[in-house]
Amino acid sequence: MGRTEEITRIRAALSRRLALVLTAAAALALAGPVAAGAPLRVVATTTDLRSLVEAVGGDRIAATSIVPPGRDPEDYQPRPQDLQRLKDAALVIRVGVDYDLWLDRLLAQTGNAALARGGERYLDASRAITLLDVRGTAVGPGHPHGSGNPHYWLDPANAEIITGTLLEALLRLDGANAPYYERRRLAFLEELGSRQQAWSRALAPLQGAPMIAYHNNWAYFARRFRLNFAGYIEAKPGVPPSPAHLAGLLSSMRAQGVKVIVRQPNEPEKNTRFLAERAGARVVTLAASVGSVADANSYLSLFEHNVAVLARGHAGMP
Amino acid sequence: MTNAVTDAMALLWLPLAASVLLVGIHAYFGMQVIARGVIFVDLALAQLAALGATVAFMLGHATQSGATLAWSLGFTLFAAVLLAATRGLSARIPQEALIGVIYVVAAAASFLLVDKAPQGTEHIKQILTGNILTVGMSDILTIAPLYAFIGTMHWLAAPRLARAAGAWMRDFFFFGTFGVVVTSSVALAGVLLVFSFLIIPAAIGLLYADRPAKQLAIGWAAGVVASLAGLAASYAWDLPTGATMVCAFGAALAGAVTLRPLRLGVTATCRTVWRVTRVAFAVCLAASALWLALSPHADQPLLDSIESLTPDLRAGYMNANERAVYEDADAYAERYRLQIERLNTTEANSRWQGRALDDFEVRRISSFLQSYGEMRKGEEFVKREVRSRARERARWWLGATLLLLALLAYPEAVARIRRLTPARTRQAG
Numbered sequence: 229m230g231r232t233e234e235i236t237r238i239r240a241a242l243s244r245r246l247a248l249v250l251t252a253a254a255a256l257a258l259a260g261p262v263a264a265g266a267p268l269r270v271v272a273t274t275t276d277l278r279s280l281v282e283a284v285g286g287d288r289i290a291a292t293s294i295v296p297p298g299r300d301p302e303d304y305q306p307r308p309q310d311l312q313r314l315k316d317a318a319l320v321i322r323v324g325v326d327y328d329l330w331l332d333r334l335l336a337q338t339g340n341a342a343l344a345r346g347g348e349r350y351l352d353a354s355r356a357i358t359l360l361d362v363r364g365t366a367v368g369p370g371h372p373h374g375s376g377n378p379h380y381w382l383d384p385a386n387a388e389i390i391t392g393t394l395l396e397a398l399l400r401l402d403g404a405n406a407p408y409y410e411r412r413r414l415a416f417l418e419e420l421g422s423r424q425q426a427w428s429r430a431l432a433p434l435q436g437a438p439m440i441a442y443h444n445n446w447a448y449f450a451r452r453f454r455l456n457f458a459g460y461i462e463a464k465p466g467v468p469p470s471p472a473h474l475a476g477l478l479s480s481m482r483a484q485g486v487k488v489i490v491r492q493p494n495e496p497e498k499n500t501r502f503l504a505e506r507a508g509a510r511v512v513t514l515a516a517s518v519g520s521v522a523d524a525n526s527y528l529s530l531f532e533h534n535v536a537v538l539a540r541g542h543a544g545m546p
Numbered sequence: 547m548t549n550a551v552t553d554a555m556a557l558l559w560l561p562l563a564a565s566v567l568l569v570g571i572h573a574y575f576g577m578q579v580i581a582r583g584v585i586f587v588d589l590a591l592a593q594l595a596a597l598g599a600t601v602a603f604m605l606g607h608a609t610q611s612g613a614t615l616a617w618s619l620g621f622t623l624f625a626a627v628l629l630a631a632t633r634g635l636s637a638r639i640p641q642e643a644l645i646g647v648i649y650v651v652a653a654a655a656s657f658l659l660v661d662k663a664p665q666g667t668e669h670i671k672q673i674l675t676g677n678i679l680t681v682g683m684s685d686i687l688t689i690a691p692l693y694a695f696i697g698t699m700h701w702l703a704a705p706r707l708a709r710a711a712g713a714w715m716r717d718f719f720f721f722g723t724f725g726v727v728v729t730s731s732v733a734l735a736g737v738l739l740v741f742s743f744l745i746i747p748a749a750i751g752l753l754y755a756d757r758p759a760k761q762l763a764i765g766w767a768a769g770v771v772a773s774l775a776g777l778a779a780s781y782a783w784d785l786p787t788g789a790t791m792v793c794a795f796g797a798a799l800a801g802a803v804t805l806r807p808l809r810l811g812v813t814a815t816c817r818t819v820w821r822v823t824r825v826a827f828a829v830c831l832a833a834s835a836l837w838l839a840l841s842p843h844a845d846q847p848l849l850d851s852i853e854s855l856t857p858d859l860r861a862g863y864m865n866a867n868e869r870a871v872y873e874d875a876d877a878y879a880e881r882y883r884l885q886i887e888r889l890n891t892t893e894a895n896s897r898w899q900g901r902a903l904d905d906f907e908v909r910r911i912s913s914f915l916q917s918y919g920e921m922r923k924g925e926e927f928v929k930r931e932v933r934s935r936a937r938e939r940a941r942w943w944l945g946a947t948l949l950l951l952a953l954l955a956y957p958e959a960v961a962r963i964r965r966l967t968p969a970r971t972r973q974a975g
Contacts, residue, residue: 296661358905358908358909358912359912360893360908361890362912362915362916363915363919376912435898436898436899447897450897450898451897451902454897454898454902455897455898456897456898456899467786468677468679468786468787468788468789469679469786470780470781470784470785470786470787471554471557471558471679471777471780471781471787472554472781472784473784474557474679475554475557475781478557496677498676498677498680499677499680502679502680502682505682506556
């Protein structure tokens with residue numbers, strides 16, 4: 229009998245506390261960037277980050293990306309509506325590592341300190357990522373970004389870190405939905421983990437097989453799936469290759485038996501085809517970001533597409 | 547090495563063949579373009595062709611399909627109509643202004659269209675940024691008969707058109723055929739190189755001859771020689787081919803302008819060239835001397851480039867201690883560079899062979915790379931500092947030596963200065 233009374237008392241106390249917590253959360257939410265109930269507006273610079281934001285945020289957030297799919301974020305020219313989108317944003321998330329530098333000027337134009345670097349509504353997804361190709365101030369061959377290669381989302385294991393950083397921000401801005409976000413993130417990571425095993429199995433025959441890429445976008449992808457990118461057609465972005473570089477590449481392709489050349493849809497098809505014809509290799513078009521080919525419309529399908537196309541290309545299938 | 551040379555030969559003969567064909571047709575059109583004063587018309591026509599291809603792409607046609615080609619040609623012919631029709635306005639507005647307007651509007655319109663289509667930028671890029679290095683046999687087999695046909699058409703039809711048809715028809719014939727040529731050539735060689743093919747051989751021809759046939763022959767010869775030199779330089783110095791060829795064409799024009807007095811006689815020309823060279827050399831030396839005396843710590847382009855060619859020159863103005871510090875810093879800088887290279891290779895290889903490095907190890911390598919980078923910068927700073935201090939100490943005698951060399955290169959300067967000085971004194975008096 230006493231036991232039942234005690235349970236009732238605890239329940240009442242719990243519900244009082246819950247009510248208190250909920251009231252506080254609601255008050256916080258009202259004071260914060262969004263009204264309770266309205267989805268949290270999150271602006272990502274790229275489609276890849278947007279896809280990860282959607283994976284965690286589900287229907288409690290409204291995510292947009294600034295750079296349209298298939299466009300080079302490093303060359304992006306902002307439009308007036310981008311400024312409006314950023315002004316209304318509860319959270320802005322960027323790739324960082326000098327990849328979306330134009331964002332800084334846009335954020336400065338909003339005049340909102342919370343959106344500026346280090347502000348509470350600003351998130352650099354490269355935080356805590358182990359960057360590759362870090363060149364410091366010394367200029368070497370490969371990627372021009374001194375602070376590291378920015379294509380880190382192409383390692384599925386980095387999605388855990390990116391979504392972790394994102395989750396922390398979401399808990400801060402929208403604590404009321406914390407369990408929802410956590411649940412979704414764990415489910416996403418579980419799905420990603422099991423698919424990653426399948427991708428590793430599918431790419432196992434390619435391990436160590438030398439390939440050529442048009443540009444050094446694939447460092448993280450290569451590291452995760454143990455792929456050997458033995459050379460790049462365009463060693464310095466925007467500078468066409470010299471005949472000596474192409475001749476060297478051709479002879480090393482022949483010597484190493486390179487069978488696959490990787491390009492992205494927005495990289496010149498002609499130069500890759502030229503090299504492929506002479507070295508007897510196949511050109512494989514991979515998507516380095518979500519939406520750059522029709523199949524790759526989410527973070528998971530980006531890898532599904534790339535793994536399938538690469539495995540088929542290596543096996544000599546069309 | 548021999549293999550690389552053979553590979554380079556295999557890579558370069560098709561670009562050379564393409565260059566000869568392109569020079570062939572463009573030198574001819576270039577003479578007309580210069581005569582009409584529509585220098586940038588090729589850019590406008592190529593941009594309109596790109597706009598046509600973008601529209602085709604938006605409508606769902608493949609890049610190299612007949613439909614895309616038809617759209618490109620349609621837009622180019624539309625530009626030809628526009629240019630022929632507005633010729634009458636040239637008394638009030640120069641045609642070059644309208645050409646500029648066509649160019650910017652076409653470029654902006656393509657940009658707006660592409661904005662609505664993923665992968666669209668690639669489309670415009672493929673049309674406007676051809677790469678002569680990657681020209682294939684199929685390209686040559688396409689342009690050779692096309693250019694032969696257009697050349698013959700001009701040969702046969704142009705005189706008749708000049709007699710029979712009106713000015714409008716002549717202009718349309720010119721701009722239309724030129725548009726077809728430019729659309730194909732820009733896709734192969736890119737706008738910069740096509741502009742050089744068009745204007746520079748024609749300009750050289752115009753400099754050296756009065757009759758059109760002779761002008762054309764000189765233009766062709768100059769164009770072929772410049773192409774050959776550009777391709778060879780691009781291979782020898784490991785440079786992007788298109789850009790190197792454009793510079794070779796520019797150098798050819800500069801050489802042609804310098805040697806133009808050759809028409810007056812070999813001796814007179816040699817004398818002029820020799821004098822200009824000496825004056826230029828003397829001015830460089832004297833300016834360097836002055837700059838060294840005024841600001842020994844600043845960049846000294848002349849001294850720096852001489853030193854990079856003959857590092858032993860430093861021994862001339864550095865004392866033993868400075869030389870030792872400089873060489874020590876140089877050795878360390880090189881050691882750090884090698885360390886950076888080694889670490890980069892280790893990390894890159896670990897992605898696919900041997901044991902995979904974990905995140906902690908990769909981060910450690912990155913921080914080593916950054917440290918080595920900073921240390922190398924530090925050594926470079928020491929080298930610069932030691933060098934500028936030595937230069938500061940030696941600036942007076944080093945500057946005097948440079949001045950003396952300048953005077954030796956152009957001793958007439960003394961007489962000139964002497965002639966000027968009394969005149970000034972007289973004026974002052």
